[in-house]
Amino acid sequence: MSPALLTAAAAGLGLGLSLIVAIGAQNAFVLRQxxxxxxxxxxxxxxxLSDVVLIAAGVGGAGALVTRAPDVVTVVCFAGAAFLLVYGLMAARRALRPSALLTDAAGGRTRNTVAVTTALALTWLNPHVYLDTVVLLGSLSSTYGDRRWAFGGGAAVASALWFTGLGFGARLLRPVFARPAAWRVLDALIAVVMLALAASLAVRGATGG
Structure with a gap:
């Protein structure tokens, strides 16, 4: 790979990490799983895979379509707010009621379809993912001309590093979460994040973005 392509890929990696390494609904869910x-x-x-699709769409020029479809963004805002509200209330219930936490733990493993569906919803019902990954990242990639796909590749690598590290590295924290109190603190934080995001999305949808 030429130095110019490496520079573009490194820039994409840096931007990708700066956009994805933040406390959000998706990251909170991956951490909990x-x-x-x-x-x-x-x-x-x-x-x-969702990130790769969105990055490819942004680099391919789909960002312009997103900015020209405010009604679609508004619908996604309200749908995402409703989903995050329900998920946030469930986390709050676990945090406030130890019995709910114990019931959740005793109920066995979450079904794979439920986990996958939740991950899809937390990703695709979040308007910020379109604005950050498709519009912002896509716009910046265009400044690299023929090297924009190297830029997008760097951003995809950032997503791979982050989600793999967060999901599989979380086991290192399991000794801390051997205590129910630690789970209550985590669920309380998740509830705050989810409900705050739900409120911001509802306000965004009501004001038209």
Missing amino acids: GLRGEHVAAVVAVCL
């Missing part, structure tokens, strides 16, 4: 050791590979694969 990793801690529980449930369907980690499937969840990581869904998040990674």
Whole structure:
């Protein structure tokens, strides 16, 4: 790979990490699945493949279509807000009621279809993923001309590194979460993040973005 392509790929890697390494609904879910050791590979694969599709769409020029379809963004805002509200309330229930936490733990493993569906919803019902990954990353990739796909490749590598590390690396924190109190703190944080995002999406949808 030429130095110019390496530079573009490194820039994409840096931007990809800066956009993805943040406390959000998707990352919180991947972390929780990793801690529980449930369907980690499937969840990581869904998040990674979704990111690759979105990055490719952005680099391919789909960002312009997103900015020209405000009604679609509004619908996604309200749908995402509703989903995050429900998920946030479930996390709050686990945090506030130890019995709910114990019931959740005693109920066995979450079904693979449920985990995958949740990961898909947390990814594709989040308008920020379109604005950040498709519009912003896509716009910046265009400044690299013929090297834009190297830029996009770097961003895809960032997603692969992050989701793999977060999902499979979460097991290193399992000794900490051997105590129910630690799970209650995590669920409380997840509830705050989810409900805050739900409120921001609802406001965004009501104001038209």
